[in-house]
């Protein structure tokens with residue numbers, strides 16, 4: 001790979017020198033009156049066709065990408081606000097695509113249509129108020145529409161209403177992992193500070209705070225389905241970002257402050273695992289893994305496990321050397337299963353009492 005890169009750099013450097021020498025030569029010849037470097041009708045025609053060919057190439061590669069990468073789309077959102085987010089995204093994409101397809105065509109078509117011709121002179125046009133008005137006002141209207149729609153969606157999603165009685169959960173980020181803290185019976189998180197981190201107190205809970213006694217610290221993020229969850233994010237060290245693509249949620253995790261985000265999960269892990277989309281995706285993935293396993297085993301190494309779908313919360317800020325593996329499993333389940341899981345966890349108060 002490195003060798004390839006070096007070869008590419010040397011080649012590019014060579015081409016640059018060659019082009020530079022050409023420019024130098026051109027400036028010399030035009031000064032001396034020779035015009036053998038000026039494009040003639042044949043050259044212009046050739047370049048005109050190249051312009052047309054290039055726009056066809058752009059369209060072809062766009063269509064190819066849509067088809068080739070169609071499997072990489074996320075399925076239906078697994079949260080309540082997800083569909084609003086998806087419609088915003090889809091409408092923006094459609095508006096941009098239509099504009100791009102038309103303007104790209106016009107740019108290339110006009111370059112072809114008005115290609116240079118011997119003896120032709122360009123028309124001098126100082127300005128045209130009407131035209132300028134149209135091409136200024138149209139983007140203003142379209143963009144304002146998109147921006148207002150985006151702002152409306154944003155405030156709708158980010159509006160945190162206490163009447164919803166959300167389950168309060170802290171998501172704590174560190175290099176390189178996540179810890180979650182449930183607020184317990186009182187649904188209020190105890191105070192915490194990085195200075196209190198010691199031994200089993202992994203997220204720095206204030207042991208003197210009575211609200212903290214029923215807090216539950218866990219290494220898996222369990223969420224009851226159809227109940228609003230209010231996430232409070234804290235970071236121990238650097239900037240991280242909590243990314244939950246299936247729920248269309250992402251929030252920066254900033255050292256020294258608490259950021260928050262609320263959403264309601266609507267599809268359990270089990271339902272997502274059994275959905276048509278996921279069954280098909282997992283089948284394709286496991287086919288790739290089986291083939292890779294064969295190679296590994298033939299090589300005397302251990303084969304790969306069969307993949308099973310789980311939701312994950314991932315870090316989406318490049319925060320250091322093990323950033324790529326900074327993740328925590330999310331389990332969305334019916335309320336009863338959530339309660340059963342919670343009953344098996346130890347409250348912070350009991351944990352410090354038994355140490």
Ligand SMILES: [Cu+2]
Nearest residue numbers: 240315319326
């Ligand atoms: Cu991170």
